Amino acid sequence: MSAQKKRTAILISGRGSNMEAILAAARAADYPADIALVLANKPDAKGLETAQNAGIKTAVVDHRPFKGDREAFDAEIHRILADNDIELVVLAGFMRILTAGFVAKWEDRMLNIHPSLLPAFKGLHTQQRALDTGCRVAGCTVHFVRADMDSGPIITQGVVPVLDGDDEDSLTARILKVEHQIYPRAVALVAAGKVSVEGMRVQINDDALDGSIALIN
Numbered sequence: 001m002s003a004q005k006k007r008t009a010i011l012i013s014g015r016g017s018n019m020e021a022i023l024a025a026a027r028a029a030d031y032p033a034d035i036a037l038v039l040a041n042k043p044d045a046k047g048l049e050t051a052q053n054a055g056i057k058t059a060v061v062d063h064r065p066f067k068g069d070r071e072a073f074d075a076e077i078h079r080i081l082a083d084n085d086i087e088l089v090v091l092a093g094f095m096r097i098l099t100a101g102f103v104a105k106w107e108d109r110m111l112n113i114h115p116s117l118l119p120a121f122k123g124l125h126t127q128q129r130a131l132d133t134g135c136r137v138a139g140c141t142v143h144f145v146r147a148d149m150d151s152g153p154i155i156t157q158g159v160v161p162v163l164d165g166d167d168e169d170s171l172t173a174r175i176l177k178v179e180h181q182i183y184p185r186a187v188a189l190v191a192a193g194k195v196s197v198e199g200m201r202v203q204i205n206d207d208a209l210d211g212s213i214a215l216i217n
């Protein structure tokens, strides 16, 4: 089995709790992704230490010396991914916008998680915006990455209630818990080759699933 595991890189910018959830899942012998690399754009990203403690190879491509030259920054990331024979890229709180050229190279081989029910609330402060808009449900989305920020074919979504007493912190925590459940599962489905894409629609081909992989809490 291990020879067929997809060599996977996780890209982070900070804490890396989604990365940790995927690393934990990937310890199972039958998990179809081998987390071969964790790459951060910030040298002090807390998740780097977590990855190193778990024995995972890490790399840093600090965006600052590139002084806004996004093509060169992305080229350096691509070089490292290629050097490490990476087949699948998982963005987990990676807070840089990638160029269209880079995204095209990884089409349908790069996933992102976003803390909203896309296409609502792209960008930042998604949980506060869900509260401010009076949403009764909120959640998170795992999708294939396309050039437009926080867009692309949706693989799975997790839904949580918005409760009357919620503030940004409580809603963020409720959503994050679900992120940790759906992201390792989505990565596994893609790594196992059970996901196909047609336009913006994703088909999951897994006998164990009964049609939907949305998680409703």
Ligand code: GAR
Residues within 6 Å of the ligand: 012, 013, 014, 015, 016, 017, 018, 019, 092, 093, 094, 113, 114, 115, 123, 140, 150, 176, 179
């Ligand atoms: C997560 O909530 C993730 O959904 C969000 O950043 C957080 C990273 O936390 N990503 C985005 O907003 C991307 N647009 P983590 O570092 O603990 O995984």
